[in-house]
Amino acid sequence: MLYAHLDQLRADADERLARTLREVSSLPQAMSLRDATVAELSAQRAQYDAVENGLCFGRLDFSRDAAADTTIYIGRMGLFDRDNDYEPLQLDWRAPAARPFYLATAASPQGVRRRRHIRTSMRKVTSIDDENLDISTTRDAATDDGLALGAAGETALLAALNATRQGVMRDIVETIQAEQDEVIRSALTGVLVVQGGPGTGKTAVALHRAAFLLYTHRELLARRGVLIVGPNATFLKYIGQVLPSLGETGVLLQTVGDLFPGVTATGLESQEAAEVKGRVEMVEVLRRAVGDRQVVPEEPLVIEVERVEMTLTPAEIAAAGDRARRSGRLHNHAREVFEREIVETLTRQEAQRLGAEFLDACDLADIRRELAADDEVRAAVAELWPTLTPQRLLTDLYADDDRLAAAMPEHPQAERALLRRAPEQPWTPADAPLLDEAAELLGVDDRAERARAAQRQRDAENYAQGVLDILQLEDEADPDILLAHDLIDAGRLAERQEDTDHRTAAERAAADRDWTFGHVIVDEAQELSAMAWRVLMRRCPARSMTLVGDVAQTGALAGADAWADVLTPYVADRWRRAELTVNYRTPAEIMAVATEVLTRVGAPVEPPTSVRESGHVPWSRRTTELAAAAAGEAARDREGTLAVLVPQRLADDVGAAVLGAVPDAAVGERPDLESRVAVLTVRQAKGLEFDEVLLVEPAAVVAESARGLNDLYVALTRATQRLGVLHTEDLPFELGPSPQRTVQSTQV
Numbered sequence: 001m002l003y004a005h006l007d008q009l010r011a012d013a014d015e016r017l018a019r020t021l022r023e024v025s026s027l028p029q030a031m032s033l034r035d036a037t038v039a040e041l042s043a044q045r046a047q048y049d050a051v052e053n054g055l056c057f058g059r060l061d062f063s064r065d066a067a068a069d070t071t072i073y074i075g076r077m078g079l080f081d082r083d084n085d086y087e088p089l090q091l092d093w094r095a096p097a098a099r100p101f102y103l104a105t106a107a108s109p110q111g112v113r114r115r116r117h118i119r120t121s122m123r124k125v126t127s128i129d130d131e132n133l134d135i136s137t138t139r140d141a142a143t144d145d146g147l148a149l150g151a152a153g154e155t156a157l158l159a160a161l162n163a164t165r166q167g168v169m170r171d172i173v174e175t176i177q178a179e180q181d182e183v184i185r186s187a188l189t190g191v192l193v194v195q196g197g198p199g200t201g202k203t204a205v206a207l208h209r210a211a212f213l214l215y216t217h218r219e220l221l222a223r224r225g226v227l228i229v230g231p232n233a234t235f236l237k238y239i240g241q242v243l244p245s246l247g248e249t250g251v252l253l254q255t256v257g258d259l260f261p262g263v264t265a266t267g268l269e270s271q272e273a274a275e276v277k278g279r280v281e282m283v284e285v286l287r288r289a290v291g292d293r294q295v296v297p298e299e300p301l302v303i304e305v306e307r308v309e310m311t312l313t314p315a316e317i318a319a320a321g322d323r324a325r326r327s328g329r330l331h332n333h334a335r336e337v338f339e340r341e342i343v344e345t346l347t348r349q350e351a352q353r354l355g356a357e358f359l360d361a362c363d364l365a366d367i368r369r370e371l372a373a374d375d376e377v378r379a380a381v382a383e384l385w386p387t388l389t390p391q392r393l394l395t396d397l398y399a400d401d402d403r404l405a406a407a408m409p410e411h412p413q414a415e416r417a418l419l420r421r422a423p424e425q426p427w428t429p430a431d432a433p434l435l436d437e438a439a440e441l442l443g444v445d446d447r448a449e450r451a452r453a454a455q456r457q458r459d460a461e462n463y464a465q466g467v468l469d470i471l472q473l474e475d476e477a478d479p480d481i482l483l484a485h486d487l488i489d490a491g492r493l494a495e496r497q498e499d500t501d502h503r504t505a506a507e508r509a510a511a512d513r514d515w516t517f518g519h520v521i522v523d524e525a526q527e528l529s530a531m532a533w534r535v536l537m538r539r540c541p542a543r544s545m546t547l548v549g550d551v552a553q554t555g556a557l558a559g560a561d562a563w564a565d566v567l568t569p570y571v572a573d574r575w576r577r578a579e580l581t582v583n584y585r586t587p588a589e590i591m592a593v594a595t596e597v598l599t600r601v602g603a604p605v606e607p608p609t610s611v612r613e614s615g616h617v618p619w620s621r622r623t624t625e626l627a628a629a630a631a632g633e634a635a636r637d638r639e640g641t642l643a644v645l646v647p648q649r650l651a652d653d654v655g656a657a658v659l660g661a662v663p664d665a666a667v668g669e670r671p672d673l674e675s676r677v678a679v680l681t682v683r684q685a686k687g688l689e690f691d692e693v694l695l696v697e698p699a700a701v702v703a704e705s706a707r708g709l710n711d712l713y714v715a716l717t718r719a720t721q722r723l724g725v726l727h728t729e730d731l732p733f734e735l736g737p738s739p740q741r742t743v744q745s746t747q748v
């Protein structure tokens, strides 16, 4: 019945789409409207396709004495009966009335008598799990531990968790747990921090929260957009599939390296360099770098204007600079003031030369105009106070030891050297926040763009006037006829022909540095530097944000050790904190090893509790032939995905050996996670998961970074089933015997 309704919706959308595509008009406005309708219908059509699989996954039967003595279905979208007053047939999982599906327990049934999990494959029901929540007819309330699910919910959950991974993330709408539901449906406003250990579903929850917020606050968020920031491009690809399948497209996914419009920062640099660039003191460094470009020469500057030599003394130049700075404008805007002051100084000189007493105000104005237009004068101003783009400022700063020394006088030489870089090298992710900050300090010199816009407006008005004139000519003879002229003027007519911008909020936001988002979600938020936080706070002045992460997994040297350090400068203590405590990924056998490492990390967090055991005991093997051994393991026939996690220094060797044994393995900077086998550094594996992990030389992972233990913790928690370790050096952790069954399935 539900699929029949979906088919009907699909057919209607197809029919409207075909009809709209057939519409042809010579009026630009009509065509633009047509394009917008086509885009909307296509998006609707894509949403119907996205919900095809698993359209319906739940059913709630309410108690007979409950207000709603009914049955409702829960699914990936809401469906309504058009022939019956739009009675709901199925509720969207995000609707408030669907909440008991995730929250009801036998101890607190919320009127629910029975919860049913329905699993389907294509359009066939493959299994049904029922939970009876009516405690009067089932078990004693005391046996219910108040946790999210009873036995049947577990079946659905464990089936989802045990399924092999495919290289892209899947949604979890069928089995969202109570503590996750709290986060997903938390209020839109304010800053919410979600701290949770590895595998607690932070990424999943962040994405489902985006879908929930877009559903609940559609109007505001479709207009302002939602920004989701993730750690790298591979990760964004991994999660990119989840949102469309949730039926949402108005979201912008970006890495920190994408945050400055027009620049895709993919260059590599050392952790140490990124750390220096991430410090908040870089604001002052950039301020000095800008000041350094407002030049006062030591010697007088001689300018030849129309074969007459004119001189600007250092004092005169400094005075012009002071005036410009006192204007309070940004560098590029203050340049107008500086230029005016310089022209004024030269005008006075010229007036003196010609004999001031013979000149009136008109003569002075002429001299001023000529000097302002003179190439030599313009070149001098450009040298003394250049118009700067953020890219120019930073490129010049990195390329020159003297500029670096002037901007970073208090930094040790070694730190300045970390920033030194040739102009042709690509931007790195740590540069993006600096470019954005520089844009804040410089201001955009948009005079040329404003002049072009004004010209475009004039052209459009002239054209419209022409049209009106022609219309008038045709009917001029009869004064009784109402003419176009009588109804509209050229300005209005031009305005009406203007194309309205039909791009989505996400598309417009990506191109606009001044865009402010309705909500910002940051995944792996612990990795962001102080400078990156400044950009994000600028993009979200309303401070409506969800930050998910784990301060025990911080890998970046510029990253956070505690959430308060990040947030206090922006919202003091006005932020909410939620905790996710259950690990849905890492089996108990592997988590026992990881927990030992976590205690040594010393972060103020509790280890999450694994929801299940896999039955596979982690193993290790000592060998001096690490690359060959890794290749041998990778070549074994297996079901599911394998990640070979390596320290940076072994990445090339192990990558080459594995590629020799498994030709379609993913290696290198941009690995394709759809491959069955991937060789990755820990940095690349952050936030991802694999059926099996083979960790190579963990001692080197620890030694490679000041946050090496955090990296090791991340590496150890990537597997959903099995963990193996190859090493030459001693292991920095114990791989003990199989742990006790610490977690009973009823403790889900």
Ligand SMILES: Nc1ncnc2c1ncn2[C@@H]1O[C@H](COP(=O)(O)OP(=O)(O)OP(=O)(O)O)[C@@H](O)[C@H]1O
Residues within 6 Å of the ligand: 157, 160, 161, 170, 171, 172, 175, 176, 177, 180, 196, 197, 198, 199, 200, 201, 202, 203, 204, 205, 550, 553, 584, 585, 686, 687, 688, 689, 717
């Ligand atoms: N309620 C749930 N139902 C089914 N699967 C779930 C649920 N919660 C989490 N998972 C699964 O657990 C795995 C880990 O989730 P996720 O990647 O979101 O964790 P994370 O907290 O972001 O981990 P990390 O900190 O390691 O990046 C994923 O496969 C996710 O689909």
